[in-house]
Amino acid sequence: MGILSREQALEIARGLVDTSTADETEVVIESQADRFVRFAATGPTQSADRERHFVSIRVRIDSGEGKREGAATCDGVDTALTAGALERAVELARHAPPNPDLIPLGGPVDVEDRRPDEATLEHGFEPKADWVRTAVEACEREDLLPAGLTQTGGYARAVVNSAGRQVYAAQSRASFALTASTPDLVGGAGFADQIAATVAELDPDEVIRRAVLKADRSRGAEAIDAGEYTVVLEPAAVSAMLLFAGYKGFGCQDVEEQSSFLCGRLGERCLSEGLTIVDDASNDFYPGIPFDYEGSPKVRVDLIDRGLVKGMVTDHAWSRKLGVPNTGHGRMQPSPGGPTTSNLCVAAGDQSLDELIAGVERGLLVTQFHYTNLINPRELTLTGMTRNGTFLIENGKVTRPVKNLRFTMSMTKAWSQITGVGNELHVAGALFDGEVVTPALRIDGFRFTSTTAF
Amino acid sequence: MTDMLNLAQQAVEHALQAGADYADARIVHLRREELIVKNGRLAQASSPEEFGIGVRVMQGGCFGFAAAPISSNGREGLARDVAHKASRTAAELGSAVVEPTRLAGSEGHVGEYTTPIEVDPFAVPIAEKLETLREAEASLEGASEVVVRKASASSRREEQWQASSEGAAIHQVLVRCGAGIAATAAANGRVETRSAPASFGGNYLAGGWEHVTELKLAEQGARVRDEAVALCSADACPPGKRTLILGGSQLMLQIHESVGHPNELDRVYGHEVDLAGSSFATTEKLGAYTYGSEHVNLVADSTVHGGLDTRGYDDECVPSGTWHVVKDGRFNGYHTSREWAHRIGEGRSRGTSRAEGWFNPPIIRITNLSLMPGTWTLEELLADTEDGAVFADTVKMWSIDQRRLNFQFTCEIGWEVQGGKLGRMLRSPTYQGTTPEFWAGCDAICNADHWQLWGVPNCGKGNPMQVAEMSHGAAPARFRGVTFVDA
Structure with a gap:
């Protein structure tokens, strides 16, 4: 079946809203299908051809003492399952205490049309087998071990509620990623990937070339002391920082709960002039679903504007509570987490990667960060390890590979020390979740606090 | 039960x-069922349900997997379609196979397993559960600095039917519950969170609602609130090298990250390098390598009462078991699957291959892995420890390199040891180290009276990532010469 079409999803959602006996009902349907292959030196190691459909139902019952809310989800669009979920949601709402904070569900809206690429949805395993074979052979020729993933698929979301809202959008996604390592998994490694909205945009040969080249250049890495360095962070490394700003920072609830680096900085021009960050589901480079989990249209939000800490994202309830516009960044409701960014984009600058490197007297080129995590949300202090290609830069040139280091640093400080922004945008994913659109960044005084053995 | 097992068997036949x-x-x-009461409001009351089938095939030495949700109609056709998809996947990838995959042993077991529970969490009236959480959340009231008060409970019932072409026919019902409270205070330009009994939403155990009742969350609220407020004005834990005593709710993550993950055999062979990473615990070290001091015994056990990964069989139909991962400080054994066991000359899998739900193919996962108790009471241990040492507990932040050597963890709270007791409170104790050196510094572990299982509900691994659950038993333990860093 693949992902649900507009007609299928809206019919199921509308049917549930119409059936519901609750005073207010909202149905969110998420539908996904993918085909992926993981691979290593032995060839394909895992593969899957999958589909799933989530139905989430939120209901409100007005008992006379106030509105009560409950929610339930089911994994499938079968009538018996969805009816059961609706029943459970109503049951939970009946027993929930009245919640005076609940405001009426949002009414009809217009959203951008977004359709997936059919060729990406239908992309099969035979061409993926060719890519895997090419990667394995390229690594074998250079005495390297491959480990990678290629994945194609689609995702659709529909939101229908009893206030007349009815929206649907779908998108496709294709990716190819390769990590090439020396056979002992210690002597050096190189990572490259590509994430795109359509499979036609993928160039696995180029990804393989970059990963193998980087791994080859990483051989014989030598230890370097921890300390402060100017760094050139490639897009994959930048993504690790940005995602934590989205996870805990750019949401208005984080600010209200004093758990955001925006606290005390909103309206302040305290970051580097080269840094501009927006949340923009309509960006041309890698657009996202144009509405949130409440069906509210996503608005482009200027979060950081040339160093000025400017904005935060909101949802239906928080916009009403704060008296500000709804930017369309609600999570699946009800949520204790508050609104969150979904399509972070860093504006491109004017320097090529070589030019960024050329501006470094002594520093480090970082391919990727590993296991980055948040220590202090008020300063956006993060720690993490470099990974899959870390190189010393001397007098504007990459001179030799170095062993990995751990950084521990406030991003508010790091982002006030940006001295160069790359002119090429990439879609980059972080280790655990999420994707951003970003160029490379050059940052002075980046603090590395310890080293490791490889 | 029979219908679903028949359906699984039909899928196998079709494949x-x-x-x-x-x-x-x-x-x-x-x-x-996920319930959260936050700042006096019901912030989440959700009841998710999943029902689906995953079919895995081995064909020409290549795995293929397909998955789809189960509907009330057309189930036989669904079993056929999913089985054919899995077969076609393996067939189309056959040209890329370099080294055919093979499975260790034969695991045609027929069996049942059900988590022992006293109180079915789904039979407890929702009003009763919400009242428990409301009382717990209300117990955090009383300090203006507290900006977030939260009480949460989570219940889960997973019913599985497994069949294989080797004759396996398995039915399991796995039940677990968890709950916790947390207060976030903001003052002096700082924001600090204190949790009980652990972070990640509390503590989770295999079992019924009795576990939530036994936690007595409302009795801990005042302490949690006051500690969150006090942390905002507490001194930062100073950097430098000194003795560290870790409480169980922090030690469990130390076990997880620096012993559990590096002992997954697929990582050792580089098959997780694309995301999670590899391991320093390479195969030539097995049986000889000094992983820690002689006090360190780490036992993997998928049979222990209350463990989040306690079950009858893993997702490759292999029975559960027990073994030492580290014995008297020596590296003694890996977590394996049927795909990997024979690589180290073992005829059978250890039974630690699991998938998240029906949607994913199984991979090696950490099972319940515990640091065995020692002989000390906590009072004796503190009395035996020099001034200036730090007692730290509860996970705040964790990070470790891709070979599981360099780690850096931050705890929610710490206290300086002074005169053999807990003295000055310390904010954000952050310690950094290298796995074998850290475990080599372990010179004392508290006794069984202090030992308990701590649940990890959010372990991520695989690519695309899957989430698994497991428990780690620990009692407070002392580590010498630990490096504390500024954070």
């Missing part, structure tokens, strides 16, 4: 007819 050399099918019916 064999389509050309598979081996096939297994797993049907999962998962029901959860």
Whole structure:
């Protein structure tokens, strides 16, 4: 079946809203299908051809003492399952205490049309087998071990509620990623990937070339002391920082709960002039679903504007509570987490990667960060390890590979020390979740606090 | 039960007819309930349900997997379609196979397993559960600095039916519950969170609602609130090298990250390098390598009462078991699967291959892995420890390198040891180290009276990532010469 079409999803959602006996009902349907292959030196190691459909139902019952809310989800669009979920949601709402904070569900809206690429949805395993074979052979020729993933698929979301809202959008996604390592998994490694909205945009040969080249250049890495360095962070490394700003920072609830680096900085021009960050589901480079989990249209939000800490994202309830516009960044409701960014984009600058490197007297080129995590949300202090290609830069040139280091640093400080922004945008994913659109960044005084053995 | 097992068996037959050399099918019916009371409001009351089938085949030495949700109609057709998809996946990837995959042993077991519970969490009236949380959340009231008060409970019931072409026919019902409270205070330009009994939403155990009742969350609220407020004005834990005593709710993550993950055999062979990473615990070290001091015994056990990964069989139909991962400080054993066991000359898998739900193929996962208790009481241990040492507990932040050597962890709270007792409170104790050196510094572990299982509900691994659950038993333990850093 693949992902649900507009007609299928809206019919199921509308049917549930119409059936519901609750005073207010909202149905969110998420539908996904993918085909992926993981691979290593032995060839394909895992593969899957999958589909799933989530139905989430939120209901409100007005008992006379106030509105009560409950929610339930089911994994499938079968009538018996969805009816059961609706029943459970109503049951939970009946027993929930009245919640005076609940405001009426949002009414009809217009959203951008977004359709997936059919060729990406239908992309099969035979061409993926060719890519895997090419990667394995390229690594074998250079005495390297491959480990990678290629994945194609689609995702659709529909939101229908009893206030007349009815929206649907779908998108496709294709990716190819390769990590090439020396056979002992210690002597050096190189990572490259590509994430795109359509499979036609993928160039696995180029990804393989970059990963193998980087791994080859990483051989014989030598230890370097921890300390402060100017760094050139490639897009994959930048993504690790940005995602934590989205996870805990750019949401208005984080600010209200004093758990955001925006606290005390909103309206302040305290970051580097080269840094501009927006949340923009309509960006041309890698657009996202144009509405949130409440069906509210996503608005482009200027979060950081040339160093000025400017904005935060909101949802239906928080916009009403704060008296500000709804930017369309609600999570699946009800949520204790508050609104969150979904399509972070860093504006491109004017320097090529070589030019960024050329501006470094002594520093480090970082391919990727590993296991980055948040220590202090008020300063956006993060720690993490470099990974899959870390190189010393001397007098504007990459001179030799170095062993990995751990950084521990406030991003508010790091982002006030940006001295160069790359002119090429990439879609980059972080280790655990999420994707951003970003160029490379050059940052002075980046603090590395310890080293490791490889 | 029979219907679902029949459906799984039909899927296996269809896969064999389509050309598979081996096939297994797993049907999962998962029901959860997530309740959160936050700042006096019901912030989440959700009841998710999943029901689907995943079929894995081995064909020409290549795995293929397919998965789809189960509907009330057309189930036989669904079993056929999913089985054929899995077979076709393996067939189309056959040209890329360099080294055919093979499975260790034969695991045609027929069996049942059900988590022992006293109180079915889904039979407890919702009003009763909400009242428990409301009382727990209200117990955090009383300080203007507290900006977030939260009480949460989570219940989960997973019913599985597994069949394989080797004759396996397995039915399992796995139940777990968890709950916790947390207060976030903001003052002096700082924001600090204190949790009980652990972070990640509390503590979770395999079992019924009795576990939530036994936690007595409302009795801990005042302490949690006051500690969150006090942390905002507490001194930062100073950097430098000194003795560290870790409480169980922090030590469990130390075990997880620096012993559990590096002992997954697929990582050792580089098959997780694309995301999670590899391991320093390479195969030539098995049986000889000094992983820690002689006090360190770490036992993997998928049979222990209350463990989040306590079950009858893993997702490759292999029975649960117990073994030492580290014995008297020596590296003694890996977590394996049927795909990997023979690589180290073992004839059978340790039974630690699991998938998240029905939607994913199984991979090696950490099972319940515990640091065995020592002989000390906590009072004796503190009395035996020099001034200036730090007692730290509860996970705040964790990070470790891709070979599981360099780690850096931050705890929610710490206290300086002064005169053999807990003295000055310390904010954000952050310690950094290298795995074998850290465990080599372990010179004392508290006794069984202090030992308990701590649940990890959010372990991520695989690519695309899957989430698994497991428990780690620990009692407070002392580590010498630990490096504390500024954070």
